[in-house]
Amino acid sequence: MKEPLVPVVPMSHTAHIRSHRKPRRNATSAIAVRAGVAGGVLSMAAAGASASASAAEPVTQTIELPTLTAGLSAQVSQSAAATQQAAANYELRAERDAAAAKAAAEAKKDLVEAKEKAEAKRKAAEAARKAAAERATRSAERATLSASASASTSVSAPASGSVATVIAFLKAQVGDAYVMGATGPNAWDCSSLVQAAYKQVGVDLPRVSQDQSMAGTDVPLSDIQVGDILYWGGKGSAYHVGVYIGDGQYLDAANPSKGVVVQDLSGYPASGAVRVL
Numbered sequence: 712m713k714e715p716l717v718p719v720v721p722m723s724h725t726a727h728i729r730s731h732r733k734p735r736r737n738a739t740s741a742i743a744v745r746a747g748v749a750g751g752v753l754s755m756a757a758a759g760a761s762a763s764a765s766a767a768e769p770v771t772q773t774i775e776l777p778t779l780t781a782g783l784s785a786q787v788s789q790s791a792a793a794t795q796q797a798a799a800n801y802e803l804r805a806e807r808d809a810a811a812a813k814a815a816a817e818a819k820k821d822l823v824e825a826k827e828k829a830e831a832k833r834k835a836a837e838a839a840r841k842a843a844a845e846r847a848t849r850s851a852e853r854a855t856l857s858a859s860a861s862a863s864t865s866v867s868a869p870a871s872g873s874v875a876t877v878i879a880f881l882k883a884q885v886g887d888a889y890v891m892g893a894t895g896p897n898a899w900d901c902s903s904l905v906q907a908a909y910k911q912v913g914v915d916l917p918r919v920s921q922d923q924s925m926a927g928t929d930v931p932l933s934d935i936q937v938g939d940i941l942y943w944g945g946k947g948s949a950y951h952v953g954v955y956i957g958d959g960q961y962l963d964a965a966n967p968s969k970g971v972v973v974q975d976l977s978g979y980p981a982s983g984a985v986r987v988l
Contacts, residue, residue: 873912873988874938880908881954881962887971889964899964899971901952905940908954914987924949927987932980938988941981955984 881904890898895907902920909916916923924942935941937957942949953963956973961981964971 876912877908877938877954877988878956878962880911881956882973884964884971885962885973887964889967889970891967901964904964904971905952905954909987912988916987920944920949920952921947923952924983924985927985930984930986932984935984936986939984939986941976941984943979943982946983949982953981 884895884899884904887895888898889900891900893899894903899907902918902923905923906916906918916926920942923940924944924946927940929946930936930939935955937955939955941953941955941961943951951963953961953974955961955976959976960973961976962971962973965974
């Protein structure tokens, strides 16, 4: 087999001398660079013209640029991070708004409770003030009438008759309970006990103490007798009644703590008296 022949090109006689001038770029081998985007990937196209063919189509080669693709990926990552941060901010704002609404609701509830407590305290203070005023009034009445009441302590109870029946009924109820609005037979308030006692002898009295203080004939406290009705408070506006039983004592349904008892008139002088028998 014969070896291929290698063409021999004769060299110029000045080829071995370096030129001080820069080599010129071959005008026939210019390279055109084009950049484009195809399918989302940046690429460059290089076209070269053949030195031997002036009208031939340039050869095009596509070169991928990974650095540009990496930049796009970074932008996508930054956009995702920004979206995530915005979502976190919205969630935090929603939590703050919910906490603020809850705090406002609790504050409103606390305000309502505070107002209710203040109103309860005000009512309690008003009730205490009224009770103190009533006690002061009663004390003044006792001080004013104590002398008159003591003058009647020598009166004796009658041995028989209608008054004796009233007194016997009253003494039979001693020890019964005091209940506001009760009418017997084992619990009474002050006026229902007096009404029931006089009913035993056919005397119909009004139900309440205010009206009972208006019944019968007025009697000075210095002249009271056994069986007279005693009242406390103003005539026509009495708040309590009892029956005088002699020896400076009276019998009444006093209050829830005492019930029906016999008491000394000197300890709680009456405001007035009426006689119905």
